[in-house]
Amino acid sequence: MSNSDLLDKKLCEKLAQSASLTIGHDVLITDSFGYVVASNDPDRVDSLHEASLEVIQSARKIYHDAAAARKFAGTKPGITIPIIIDSIVIGTIGITGAPHEISQYALLIQQLAQIFLDFEKRQRSTTRTDYRKKNLLREIITYDSRSHDEAAICESAYEFGIDLNAARIAVKLEEIEGRHDDASEETRVHQAKIMECLLRHFDHPQDFVCPQNNTGYVVFAFGLRSIQPQQYLEMLQQKCLCVNSECLTVGIRLRIGIGFFSHSVETLRQSYENACFALKSIHAGIRNSTCLYIGDVVLEKIAASLPDGICSEISAQMFGRVMQAKNRKEVLLTIEHWFQQRFNFVQTAQALHIHKSTLVYRFRRIRETCGLDMYDLDKVLAIYLLDIRHKLCGQSDSRTSSIVM
Incomplete structure (x- = not known):
């Protein structure tokens, strides 16, 4: 992603308009090439603010009086301030006016712009990460050795620090009252609370936690080598019960299915399918439980086949x-x-x-x-x-x- 891509045009427009109304001076924001992306004066948008080029290169603010401003294209007397995110100049803020009139606002506007733009950058990064994790999840649960490249899937997982060949168990969770196609604010709040709870309980670096849709969640829980499989399974079931109890305290009811151990992409897909089957058994009313391990419904799995x-x-x-x-x-x-x-x-x-x-x-x-x-x-x-x-x-x-x- 280029530095210019870090500037959200709509956010910059709001910043420029709000700052201009507050201080009573013209305000513009440029990208890392000196072109205006937002201004309270629409005629200046997309034009070159040549004074910004020196500021971008030096990473320091510069005042331009009337004589200096005439030397630069698209520039008026005032101050130009760098916008710095993670030690990189991603653009500038230009404020028109005499130094004694605008100097008191310059630092405040710079800091506010950097805070908002940094937040926007992190939000975008989180969104991209979530998208990549969902893609990885989709590749795992639809894996077919005849048409998928297992090495490529493992490589994608390594980018998140996840070793798919390590022992792990798939856990599938679904919100009971939630609607799969509901994109309401309540659904987003529920999803945030559930994810927060899951990440708190499944906090090992090798644990993979990912929302699947508005009401579904998947955990590929890392199997600790220092613990016997049966003991680990009991610990995992206890974790799931804790997640269920904590979510219930905030009015969220969950069903949870747990699969068998896996040691590869193929067996992890099977573990996920088994977790889904355990969930299906709960949903069908076969077992009076909200958390079910596939090993407890083996006969049901035979019946289904x-x-x-x-x-x-x-x-x-x-x-x-x-x-x-x-x-x-x-x-x-x-x-x-x-x-x-x-x-x-x-x-x-x-x-x-x-x-x-x-x-x-x-x-x-x-x-x-x-x-x-x-x-x-x-x-x-x-x-x-x-x-x-x-x-x-x-x-x-x-x-x-x-x-x-």
């Missing part, structure tokens, strides 16, 4: 009575808790909030009306998998699915 044809055939031929029962929702809910409580009768009754004798009666009614013995664990597991698959597909009861209605 079952072929449509096989699921439809098994559902129709073996479990037609179950799927067509009037109390089907109650049956499926009972099967869900029966399986999740590892076929423990007492715990299942507690999970369903019913008495043990009521559960005995329900088991008997399921056998009589649906032809399903709840102690035939193979069939119970099969129905559980079909029900999970149905929920993960996000299909309503009125639509065709692997479970025949």
Whole structure:
């Protein structure tokens, strides 16, 4: 980026207009080549302010009386001051008037201009960095060894100090009430708060934290070599729970999915996909949790990968009575808790909030009306998998699915 690019034209126009109105003198701002980019006098914009060239070269302010001003094109009597950002002269400020009238304003205007322009520069730098990080994230999560250059992606990551071949785990977060296409001020405030929280908890130099959209965020958490994988995973889950709790205190509700360990771009993409699947399991209501590790939904992942044809055939031929029962929702809910409580009768009754004798009666009614013995664990597991698959597909009861209605 050239020095002239550091000057935002609209910001310079506001500075020149505000300064001129405040001090009652003409004010202009030039780029690093001496051309006027902003002035309270529109006729001077884009003209050469020749007196600025010496100021740009010497990096010091210079007064020009009427005689001196006549020697320079586009110059009026007054003072020309350098604008210096990071020890580099990026332009000048010209103030018209006698030295005794304008000297008291010169330093103040120079400092204000440098503060505002430095802030603008840093904002632009942050925006460019965010854009590059989002591009890197996109390259990782869409990586395909047949069409992508892994070395180039790793090189892009090195620019941020990130080693993609180091052990790390993908974490996917999403704001529950947020809207993906919402660009409101509230959304921007929420995003800033979430990013601040994430950067505070994931503060290792190798941690990669990036917003994905208005409501989604991705962390590629660095796996510490000094800690055993299981211990690190527990630490990571605790970090995620802390992020969730802190965001909740400011009215932001999150869902968080955690993937497996990775050691390359390919496995990092897989870790991200697993984190997304864990999130999907929460969203589908399969697990009553706001933070879920992919290792806790392995059976759900198997269910999601079952072929449509096989699921439809098994559902129709073996479990037609179950799927067509009037109390089907109650049956499926009972099967869900029966399986999740590892076929423990007492715990299942507690999970369903019913008495043990009521559960005995329900088991008997399921056998009589649906032809399903709840102690035939193979069939119970099969129905559980079909029900999970149905929920993960996000299909309503009125639509065709692997479970025949």
